[in-house]
Amino acid sequence: MTQNKTHAGQASTIEDDLLATIRSDQDLPALGASISQIVQLSSSDDESIRKLTYFVLSDVSLTQKILRLSNSVSFRAESSKAITSVSKAIFLLGFNTVKTCALAILLVDGMPGKKAEYVRYELVYALAASMVSRELARYSRFSDAEEVVVAALFKNIGRLLLAAYYPDHYQDITALIRQGSHTPAQASRQILRFDLDSFAEKVMLEWEIPASIVKTLKMRSADICQPPKSRLEWMQQAVDFSQKAAPLVLGTEQSLNPDLEDTLLLQFGKALDMNKTRLNALITNANKETKAFEINTGLRSSDQKKEIRMNAGAAELNFETGENLLKELTFAFTENEEAPSPQCYPSGKPHHAARLLLAGIQDVTEIMASGKYKLSDLITLILETFYNSLGFRFITLCLRDQEKGQYRARSSLGNDYLTYQKAFTFPLAISTDIFHLAMKKNMDLIISDASTDKVRNLLPKWFKELLPDARSFIVLPLVVNEKRIGLFYADRQTEAPEGISSEEMRLIKTLKAQTITALHTR
Known part of the structure; x- marks a missing residue:
């Protein structure tokens, strides 16, 4: 990419050039679409929980990082047992926590x-600011306060x-700020002839982030913020505070300014009900959470990970005094140390299916016991x-609907599950198809090859039209x-x-029994 360091005559086009470059990058539109999809999910919508669960499950790398983060000291819930499923992470940590974790990992x-020092610097800074806002949201009196974490x-x-995309311009702006002659907004306007905050709004709107x-x-x-009169005003104050408090979280040279804490308390103390004790507690918690993110997103090197384990009780990062701010904020990048993918049969079923089923049963038991x-x-x-343990493409729970006179899919997971769920219905009237026969005899059916004549003769027309590519499936009445x-x-392609082994079948029957108990007690 050609970069022009002559601002005269070019400045008016830098914004357009940057937008054009972003749009032409093959990865960023997909990133924007994914972020938009997650941001718009609401914790008050049951379907959103399934959508978030499947979104995470559909990306093996994202699933691994969410589970590692969920089991980290900073995010771990009160339960002493390991979190082994996305659903349990949502139950124990909360929908909004998993949602914002997924957004941060996607970003x-x-x-x-991200191997470039300036990009890593901004990524770490964004993580720190979001963790500060997460702490603020915990005691906010406004509804849906967790939105501030995304902001x-x-x-x-x-x-x-x-x-x-334009590191030379970025360095020019940084240099002006470090000289102390310009605020960030003044520096960006001088170098770029536009405001980066306004540019951020354009990008977020283009990514369809909610207004x-x-x-x-x-x-x-x-200079001194007053108590907010609306949710929007509180979020604006919280975002501004989070940005300005991030140096305290990261232990940068800005945080060595003895007046920084007092300045923050003077400006935001009254508005955010903040005193020195609460500020220190907030910074300590945000620091731990930021470290956890750095480790799980590959922004911290292996040596630094060891240092964190050896000094787990430390409240601040132990940076040596560097030559400049960037060196203090920059972490050596290493490729993510992903857990090896479990070995599977050609069908996609994991070899250790029984162990996964047992872990799921234990999770269900724990959650049911909590009430x-x-x-x-x-x-x-x-x-x-079921989906993870047996490697299915699509799975659904189909329940009797007496009013509509049909069995109807009520809850599903998997590829294009909403499309399949909408059409997965069949009459209550007794028939000789495979589904009615399974329920009539109360027999679990494990179909290893759905293409045989014996099986196909029992498949109803609606099923052949809806799922023509199902090559193996199970029916559990x-x-x-x-x-x-x-x-x-549930099926595979x-x-x-x-x-299915006898041990796996025993565990499958246990999950069925837990389902029946739950349906009858709720």
């Missing part, structure tokens, strides 16, 4: 040039993209257990005292000659 993984994460997206989040970037400057769960969340966990409640259906 780091999807950002081009803080993307507040510096303009600087981040400039560092990735309620984008508006938080427009902070009215005030603090929604039935829909528990069903999603059961579906995820849910029957209590000869009353047919419904069934689990390949044959599964390995079948």
